Amino acid sequence: MTDVPSMDALAMLLRRLPGIGPRSAQRISYELLVRKRELMPQLAAALQQAHTVVRFCERCNNLSESSRCGVCRAEHRDRSIVCVVESPADLRAIEDTGVFAGEFFVLMGHLSPLDGIGPEALHIDRLTARLAEADLREVIFATNPTLEGEATAQFLAGLVPNGIIVSRIARGVPVGGELEYVDRGTLGRALHGRRLLDE
Template structure:
């Protein structure tokens, strides 16, 4: 009873955002209505525009409003190297952290048969087509180090080997600045087994 219908509707609508519960939704609603109506309208337009305009790149499945994304169109990038990631956000993380100059392929998920996510849902036939075209010479597997991410990496590695494409996997181990005593045992055993020659 205490909220008017438009206010109630906005609080409810905010709940679709990840990590936003009833209190946060209320706080966001009051903050926008009391102090930032322009921000509210800008957010409304941005949501409308993105929800209608953004699709996926035909080549790499990244989110983009163009048929082919800016990275895949760029002649500044090495089209012979692909980096396989689970999510669009991973591209941003890699672009910020590394000087990688190749292209990407976004799975938008990981193999998870129990959830009904198989090769088709991850666009692996699109990836197979690219392998068959003969431009790609190397693929870097940057899926997450979870059971499903590992299984996905294995699956794609086999596809790549069948197409005579060089395969590598990003390194997993103790993070920089990490303390052995506090690293989880899975990471530690992985780091130990995967030790490299030193000095």
């Protein structure tokens, strides 16, 4: 605490963001107030603008400024395949590969009973509606390879109607990785998920 209540209030708000601890929040506050003061009105305006116009896409639950996001509006997407991800950042990472041409559904989190995050927090009603569409052929679960991500994928797989292919993104050794430095779990999954050499 300082004798500048406004700065303390700013630091307290910054601390509520992921990855920003008390010291980082204090440094950011000082930086904004001392060296980057001209950014503060722009930052405030950008926050207000985002708060006013950003909403959830009615089809995939991604962040958007219109009723449907750019991915859902694209006519070239394969509507028979849906990739389920935890966050808009995960969607962007998959999009950046240029490999996936299907559609997405963004959960905005994962199951975590210890943190009070249950199925109702994952917009499952919207996902269920998407899973009921007649043209759906495959659902790919691309949740994170954590305990919570695995539990989420298993739970949601039970909601997929019969006759629809349910798959999980492959996991294993990263490109450029050396086997001696890869953890046992990752290496084990890579062995179980091996493919023929000519595929």
